[in-house]
Amino acid sequence: MTDPAVKVENLWKVFGPRASRIPGSPEGELSRDELRRTTGCVSAVKDVSFEVQRGEVFVVMGLSGSGKSTLVRCLTRLIEPTAGEVMIDGTDVLTMSESALRDLRRKHVAMVFQHFGLLPHRRVLDNIAYGLEVRGVGRKERHAKAREVLDLVGLSGNSASYPDQLSGGMQQRVGLGRALAVDPSLLLFDEPFSALDPLIRRDMQNEVIRLHHEVKKTMVFITHDLSEALKLGDRILIMRDGEVVQVGTPDEVVGAPADDYVRDFVSEVPKSHVLTLKWVMRPPLDGEALDGPELPPNVVVQTAARQVLEADKPIKVVEDGKLLGVVTDEDILRVIVAEEEGAA
Numbered sequence: 001m002t003d004p005a006v007k008v009e010n011l012w013k014v015f016g017p018r019a020s021r022i023p024g025s026p027e028g029e030l031s032r033d034e035l036r037r038t039t040g041c042v043s044a045v046k047d048v049s050f051e052v053q054r055g056e057v058f059v060v061m062g063l064s065g066s067g068k069s070t071l072v073r074c075l076t077r078l079i080e081p082t083a084g085e086v087m088i089d090g091t092d093v094l095t096m097s098e099s100a101l102r103d104l105r106r107k108h109v110a111m112v113f114q115h116f117g118l119l120p121h122r123r124v125l126d127n128i129a130y131g132l133e134v135r136g137v138g139r140k141e142r143h144a145k146a147r148e149v150l151d152l153v154g155l156s157g158n159s160a161s162y163p164d165q166l167s168g169g170m171q172q173r174v175g176l177g178r179a180l181a182v183d184p185s186l187l188l189f190d191e192p193f194s195a196l197d198p199l200i201r202r203d204m205q206n207e208v209i210r211l212h213h214e215v216k217k218t219m220v221f222i223t224h225d226l227s228e229a230l231k232l233g234d235r236i237l238i239m240r241d242g243e244v245v246q247v248g249t250p251d252e253v254v255g256a257p258a259d260d261y262v263r264d265f266v267s268e269v270p271k272s273h274v275l276t277l278k279w280v281m282r283p284p285l286d287g288e289a290l291d292g293p294e295l296p297p298n299v300v301v302q303t304a305a306r307q308v309l310e311a312d313k314p315i316k317v318v319e320d321g322k323l324l325g326v327v328t329d330e331d332i333l334r335v336i337v338a339e340e341e342g343a344a
């Protein structure tokens with residue numbers, strides 16, 4: 001079995017005086033406010049465990065202050081964790097030497113930030129080639145690679161521009177290109193699109209989806225925006241006050257929220273865009289026709305709606321030749337009506 005791309009176990013980051021005594025102690029169990037009041041410490045990341053599979057887009061979502069940035073920075077020790085374990089591609093990050101850590105950050109993991117961090121006096125091509133330059137790759141080779149990546153991020157016409165000649169969205173494409181140029185096995189995104197206009201933001205989200213199809217890299221993507229999380233994530237980890245509240249696929253988070261906090265978050269989501277037939281099917285009734293069309297359980301309600309509504313028999317939800325349940329007009333309409341009531 002191959003190692004997961006990222007494995008995090010019982011990870012803590014506590015800021016404040018004598019922070020290392022907090023994980024595993026009775027104080028560690030206190031709520032954030034109580035801990036701050038009694039010890040002056042903040043558990044930015046509190047006993048967090050999760051795994052990211054290779055090729056997966058894993059989204060970490062939570063409100064401001066929930067600990068997302070701290071968590072993602074702990075993965076490569078840009079912030080030193082207080083306790084726990086971080087494995088990247090099967091290698092223990094927390095025991096790495098300084099030079100191994102530098103290698104990890106230069107070659108294996110690339111980050112894209114909200115503030116693009118571009119070098120203002122360098123052309124787009126040299127900004128994209130920057131990571132390769134740091135690694136000591138020769139000019140000709142790094143420019144060749146950067147040209148390849150320019151195409152990939154839709155900037156082929158802008159190689160000679162300077163960052164301040166580009167729009168925010170295009171600057172973020174340069175940031176993406178710079179991350180991709182080093183051919184990392186893991187891409188970390190820390191709210192990369194938060195500063196962009198909504199329309200540009202949507203373009204960039206689509207760009208990430210397209211890039212993911214093309215390069216198939218493992219991605220950990222941080223956002224405070226639920227619709228972004230649902231759109232991009234294969235799975236979503238929801239954080240609150242440093243803790244994991246739920247980890248699940250978009251349809252699991254919307255279909256079975258772990259608690260009121262998540263339920264509240266997802267209450268405005270257009271359910272038919274996220275829920276799959278798995279969530280709306282039901283066992284067949286006695287005597288119900290079972291010779292209607294078949295669909296798999298992972299089809300989104302919105303996509304299946306027309307076929308279900310047009311069929312004069314129940315749709316059979318079938319996986320590996322096994323009948324899991326049936327879906328009729330009523331089951332579909334229930335979701336759509338609930339959605340309209342939710343939006344009202």
Ligand SMILES: Nc1ncnc2c1ncn2[C@@H]1O[C@H](COP(=O)(O)OP(=O)(O)OP(=O)(O)O)[C@@H](O)[C@H]1O
Nearest residue numbers: 015042043044062063064065066067068069070071
């Ligand atoms: N250097 C620090 N010293 C003390 N407390 C910190 C430090 N960095 C972060 N914190 C606290 O840790 C908690 C988590 O912060 P973090 O920035 O990781 O959250 P976030 O979810 O990324 O929020 P945002 O989206 O606003 O950046 C917050 O309460 C924050 O005040």
